[in-house]
Amino acid sequence: MTVQPTELEAQLDAIRQEAQQALAAANSLDLLEQLRVKYLGKKGPIPQVLGGMGKLDPGDRPRIGARANEVKEAIQTELEQRKIALQAAQLQAALESETLDVTMPGVYHPQGKVHPLNSIMDRVIDIFVGLGYTVAEGPEMETDYYNFEALNFLPDHPARDMQDTLFLPDGNILRTHTSSVQIRYMEENEPPVRIIMPGRCYRRDTVDATHTAVFHQIEFLAIDEGLTFTDLKGTLRMFLEQLFGEVPIRMRPSFFPFTEPSAEVDLQWKGRWLEIMGCGMVDPNVLKAVGYDPEVYTGFAGGLGVERLAAVLYQIDDIRRLYNSDLRFLKQF
Ligand code: DAH
Numbered sequence: 001m002t003v004q005p006t007e008l009e010a011q012l013d014a015i016r017q018e019a020q021q022a023l024a025a026a027n028s029l030d031l032l033e034q035l036r037v038k039y040l041g042k043k044g045p046i047p048q049v050l051g052g053m054g055k056l057d058p059g060d061r062p063r064i065g066a067r068a069n070e071v072k073e074a075i076q077t078e079l080e081q082r083k084i085a086l087q088a089a090q091l092q093a094a095l096e097s098e099t100l101d102v103t104m105p106g107v108y109h110p111q112g113k114v115h116p117l118n119s120i121m122d123r124v125i126d127i128f129v130g131l132g133y134t135v136a137e138g139p140e141m142e143t144d145y146y147n148f149e150a151l152n153f154l155p156d157h158p159a160r161d162m163q164d165t166l167f168l169p170d171g172n173i174l175r176t177h178t179s180s181v182q183i184r185y186m187e188e189n190e191p192p193v194r195i196i197m198p199g200r201c202y203r204r205d206t207v208d209a210t211h212t213a214v215f216h217q218i219e220f221l222a223i224d225e226g227l228t229f230t231d232l233k234g235t236l237r238m239f240l241e242q243l244f245g246e247v248p249i250r251m252r253p254s255f256f257p258f259t260e261p262s263a264e265v266d267l268q269w270k271g272r273w274l275e276i277m278g279c280g281m282v283d284p285n286v287l288k289a290v291g292y293d294p295e296v297y298t299g300f301a302g303g304l305g306v307e308r309l310a311a312v313l314y315q316i317d318d319i320r321r322l323y324n325s326d327l328r329f330l331k332q333f
Contacts, residue, residue, distance in 0.1 A: 005060040008049055009067055015045045016071045023078050029086050032079065039075050046072055116333040117216055117322055120310050121198045124218050127242045128196040131235065133220060136195040138181035140202070141172050146180040150289040151258040159257045164204040166213075174202035177303060178219040179258060186223070186290035191297050193223040198306075209318040216306035221282070223292065223299030229261070229281060232300035236279065240267055243313070254278060258286050259301060274312055277304035 019039040026032045038044060046068055053061050114122070125135060138146075153159055163176040181197040197219040205211040222231070233251070240249055244267060251263040259280025266273045279302030284294035307319040314333060316322070321329050 003052055003055045005056060005064055008052060008056070008064050011049050012046070012064075012067055012071045015039070015049070016074055019075045020078055023075075023082050026082060027086070029083065029090070032083055032086065036079055040072065040079075113330070113333070115322075115330065116310055116314060117306055119333065120306055120313065121216065121218060123243065124239075124304075124306075124309075125196055125198060127239055128220055131194075131238065133194045133196045133222075136181050136185045136197050137199060138175075138178070138184045138197070140175055140200055141168065142175040142180050143172055146183050147173055147175050147177070150183040150286065151179055152283050152285040152289075153257045157257065159255070166202050166204050175199075176203050177201050178217045179301070179303060181219065182221050182258075182286070182301065183290060185221075186287075186292065191223045191292060191299075192225075193221060193299065196220050207320065209320065210308075210311070212307065212319060212323065217303050218306060219301065219303040221299065221301045223282065223287070223297050225297060227281075227298045227300060229300070232279060232281065232302070235300070236265060236302065240265075240276070243309075244269065251279075254280075256280055258283050260284075265302070269312060270315075276309065276312065277302055279303070 019035070022035050022039075023032070026035055040046075050065070050068055053064055056064065129135075147165075148160060149155075165176050166174040168174065178197045178199045178201060181195075181199070185195055185197075186193060197217075199217065201215055201217050203213060203215070205213050207213060220235075222235070236251075237249065240247070248268040250266050250273070252266065254262045254264040256262045256278055259278075260283045262278065262280035264275055265277045265279060266275050268274075279300065282299040282301055287294040287297060287299070307322060310316060310322060311319050
């Protein structure tokens, strides 16, 4: 018994119509997936119809095959359009249900701050960087050579007594000042030199309101041809003006083994003269120690204690407060 091609065509059209109606009515993505399996799956109605092609006249088969593909593609297209529409509707619904209430109280995350000692060091470094200096650093554990000898401290010179030193069992020391970095830097670099050296220092001091065994210094050093004491003075004026504003400053003669002449710098602050730093022209012996020719090069240097600077700038009566980690105190800065 043969089957009429029109019969199969009618069946395919019926499948198409039924599928289209079902898809139009589907209101969820789950349902859509079920319909896809039902109408386009291997066990769906289209393969079933095609199974009946064996009974067709061979000349009619290509036409029915093409018709089956048409129906399949039409269902496929419909399915995809429906899917896009349902996804959009789902998103819209989510947007409407998940509104953000901006008036609700937030979660408070307290913000950390830079410690006053670090912020002062940053400020000083910024000023010198603005003058063309770069930062140089060195180790906190030092040899006698870098901390003293190369800086023109003779072995038994009383100048060593000014810096109560912490000695380590192996004969090394904890650096008593950042001046050791001068030597290390100059050994490695040719002049001209313009460096700023921040860092931690150690001395065998009894802790009180103005002394701590661990403290910070910032030192600056410039070496070039033709540098004079006026360059030092101009640099100091520039530096202190940026930190304190236009305040009177004065220089008093002093002594450091690594500078000649040496001076102590005072500034007038809240009606009093305050000693703020040491400085001077780099001693020719220091230049010789690092292999610079003192007949060609001259230079100046200066060093200041950061805790002392903080005490003056922020009017802190006891520098131990800087180390207590008491947030009530630290929050003020
Ligand atoms: N290193 C000295 C100290 O710790 C401070 C100092 C004085 C540094 C004069 C200098 C300087 O560079 O020229 O007491």
